Amino acid sequence: MSTVKVRSVGLAELKLFGRNRSAMFSALAVPLIIAAAVSTSGITSDGGASAAALVVTALLGYVLLAAVYYNLVTAYVSRREELVLKRLRAGELSDAAILVGIAAPMVAVATAQMVVFAGAGAILLGLPAPVNVPLLLLGVIGGVVVFVLLAAASAVVTRTTESAQVTTLPVLLGCLIGSMLHPVLDDAPAVVSAALRALPLSPVVDLMRLGWLGTTGEGTPAGFTAVLGDALLPAAILAAWIVALLVAVRRGFRWEPRR
Template identity: 45%
Template sequence: MNGITGEDRRTAIGKLPAVGSGLFTSRSRRRVRALAGAEFALLGRNRSAVATALLVPLALPFSVRPAIDQADFRGVNLGTLMLTAAIGFSFLFAVYTSLVSAYVARREELVLKRLRTGEPTDVEILGGTALPAVCLGLAQALVLALGCVVLLDAGAPRAPWLTVLGLLTGLTLSATLAALTSAFTRTTESAQVTALPLVFMSMIGSGIALPTDLLPHRAAAVCEFLPLSPAVRLVRAGWTGELTAYEAFGTVLTALAWTVVAVFAVRRWFRWEPRR
């Protein structure tokens, strides 16, 4: 009609702010559940991946249990350090790297393009695709937290609301960064390669594999502004209570700023059709 194709209308609508068709309407929730259900079904077929994501992390607390006698590292309990590292790994591997592959695979198989010609909005498509990985990452984080508390004497969190904020921001930002990384990934085979820079940068600079206490003061100050650093810092502070209210507020603001930047970048550069 009027020379405008359905694809043109869908593309135009997809670029508009989602006001009445956001994730808060019943129809929108049904569409997201349907998309997430399909992703869960695909994930469920790969039982080895599910078992690896949920069971293998338990080896982390078991593997360091003999070192529990060295439980104090610059005033921080070893169990707390391992818990922070484990949850950081769930951000990177259960959510980020797995979603980069998922987004690229759905794009190259034209799934995203077909979905975009229907009723779901862009947010619903991306959110429905990400939901299974985010749920898996959350489940993994909870299992790891319980394992570290029981096996490594991590103790109870002193400020649990900070840990909750860290989990929410970490999972959200990991999924958003995965969508952004997929825009620069040509094939599913190269997804692991394009994800490596953020993985290595976060492991070393965000306090996941290497506590920031070991870094020089200037380097640590710079690393505080890496994408996943605020989330990891909040998770750790929830157990140690090391952040003041002012510091916690600044850390949350940094996490929100990164989320806003990542969302803007996804809206600007995310690719819905195969790269040629």
């Protein structure tokens, strides 16, 4: 995959994104507004820094859903319906370069939002230093990969940009509700807990929380090395999602509009 070619596609997408004032506002201003609201709401006052880290990692998961997944589904569908994907594919770009190039601006926006949330959390909420930085980064990078691939897979069943509001809803609601609930549902049946843990956002949030706190909120915090054992299951679930979605996108992604 040529870095220069991916950059050229990404820059073109970034220019289109920059012309969308509402998208720019949501990308740059909304994280600051949410961070300020959380810091003044008292929601983390009882649990201190640990509770603040749980809230911030939940917000990082939200960024992956909103800035990467949803925005990218609409971008892929829009470029397909406008025959942009077909024209790009007729050139020298590989399929992977096209998909990655279109995703690059969304990933850049998500990264900026995560930095804002993390920085605001450290300044306003007094977040503790991460227990295991590599594990935290694994959760972030793995989450970006999963939701870029999931966006490409969702674009297959999305006919128009307007219908993306419907086709993305199961993933958005499932992840927002299920992935945030599973660490606190101690009395839930084993089948329910396993299903919630297997959602695409669950292992991402688990890895970020293990990397930051040494716990997902369910048990006693562990140290740099000890936390690696707890990270095996979410890492395996994340890897399984990536492999499954790679196969699905390779076999089923549509490059031309459905007539």
